[in-house]
Amino acid sequence: MSETSESGRPTGPTGPAPGGNEFLAERFEAHRGHLRAVAYRMLGSLTEADDAVQEAWLKLSRADASHVDNLGGWLTTVVGRVCLDMLRSRRARGEEPLEDRPGVRMPEPVLSPVSGVDPEQQALIADSVGIALLVVLETLTPAERLAFVLHDLFAVPFEEIALLVGRTPAASRQLASRARRRVQGGAPAPDADLAQQREAVDAFLAAARGGDFDALVAVLDPDVVARSEGGVTTGAVAVASGAIGFAHLAHSARPALVNGVAGVVGITDGHLTSVLAFTVVHGRIAVIDILNDPERLAALDVTVLER
Numbered sequence: 522m523s524e525t526s527e528s529g530r531p532t533g534p535t536g537p538a539p540g541g542n543e544f545l546a547e548r549f550e551a552h553r554g555h556l557r558a559v560a561y562r563m564l565g566s567l568t569e570a571d572d573a574v575q576e577a578w579l580k581l582s583r584a585d586a587s588h589v590d591n592l593g594g595w596l597t598t599v600v601g602r603v604c605l606d607m608l609r610s611r612r613a614r615g616e617e618p619l620e621d622r623p624g625v626r627m628p629e630p631v632l633s634p635v636s637g638v639d640p641e642q643q644a645l646i647a648d649s650v651g652i653a654l655l656v657v658l659e660t661l662t663p664a665e666r667l668a669f670v671l672h673d674l675f676a677v678p679f680e681e682i683a684l685l686v687g688r689t690p691a692a693s694r695q696l697a698s699r700a701r702r703r704v705q706g707g708a709p710a711p712d713a714d715l716a717q718q719r720e721a722v723d724a725f726l727a728a729a730r731g732g733d734f735d736a737l738v739a740v741l742d743p744d745v746v747a748r749s750e751g752g753v754t755t756g757a758v759a760v761a762s763g764a765i766g767f768a769h770l771a772h773s774a775r776p777a778l779v780n781g782v783a784g785v786v787g788i789t790d791g792h793l794t795s796v797l798a799f800t801v802v803h804g805r806i807a808v809i810d811i812l813n814d815p816e817r818l819a820a821l822d823v824t825v826l827e828r
Contacts (some may be wrong), residue, residue: 545586549578552593554644556600561645562670563604565628565655568820573603594677601671602685608663625748627812628655630796632786633778634826635719643781648674651780652798652810656748657707661700668693669700707746709807711782711800718783718801719776725799725806726785729764729771737761742807749811760809770795777826786823793818 556577560570577599589595630652631642638646658666664686671677671685672693679690679697686693712718721740728736741757754760764771774785779798787795796818800808812818 542582545581548592549581549596552596554641555593556596558644558647558650559597559600559670559675560604562650562655562658562674563601563666564607565626565659567629567631567645569607573600573607576603594681597671597675597677598681598685601667601677601682605663605667605685608666612663625656625750625753626659627748627750627810627814627817628652628659629817630779630784630798630812630821631781632796632821632823632825633781635776635778638778638781646781650674651708651711651782651800652784653711653800653808654704654708655780656810657704658700660707661703662696664688665696665700665703668696669704672697673701709800709802712802712804715778715783717804718799721801721804721806722776722783722785722799725764726771726774729768732765732768734761734765737764740806742802742805745805745807745809747809747811750814775826786826788823793821793823796821 553574556574557570560573561567564570564573577596580599580603581596586592586595631638631646633639633642658669661669667686668679668682671682672679679693682693682697683690686696688696724740725737727733728740738757738761741760743757744755745757745760747754747760747763754763770787773787773789773794774797775788777784777786777796779786779796782798783801784796784798786793786797794813796812798810799806800810
């Protein structure tokens, strides 16, 4: 039978393996969760990640895998190449934000109820793969993103990455180094304590609902960054002013986990209107990432929040 993801799209074999090789299909399925995690970090989209994993299965089913000693490693590089092509195609179609545009490309979030993340979701967002990290990854070139994701997150050697990007191992190392500096500057590590995260988010919402400007500033890091596809706002005063202006939205917000960290979703008349992910550092909100694009919100499954 076909394996499907939360989006209902196939993520592995869609039928009997060619030649009746069910064993090959079983071996692929054993790696499916890992491959989907690689693709999600590369693409920032669950839907596109499923497509990339499916393409990897098609390539495996057409290849002679009898001499592949490390199938997991082979499949990881195959998915990496597929994702690299998809990122380059995305850029060619003009889907990446241009340097002169005010906003950022927001990734597709993994939503969970405040009660916790289920095991399948955990594989996707392990290693602190929050929205803040994915937003920064969206600003990298396809080659930089591949080098960082495969090496820093999945320990793929630079010799193998070099073959994928058509550069030397030393040049591939430089790609990962540049990406690492961008990530460190734009995706701070959140507080590990979810209760502490939630306390800061709840204080932010209460202040926004009450129009309490001073309380908003107090819960924000002085250098807080609020990002959306519409623009980027920096500094506690500017972000607090924006929050006061959208106080009515705070009344429809309900708590959720967004990629495993404290967040909120806005739901009006049964429809998802926004998703906010908060990066809380030392008890203060350092980053707010906002997804409010109606088309992309419509594709998200909010039923998972009822679990």
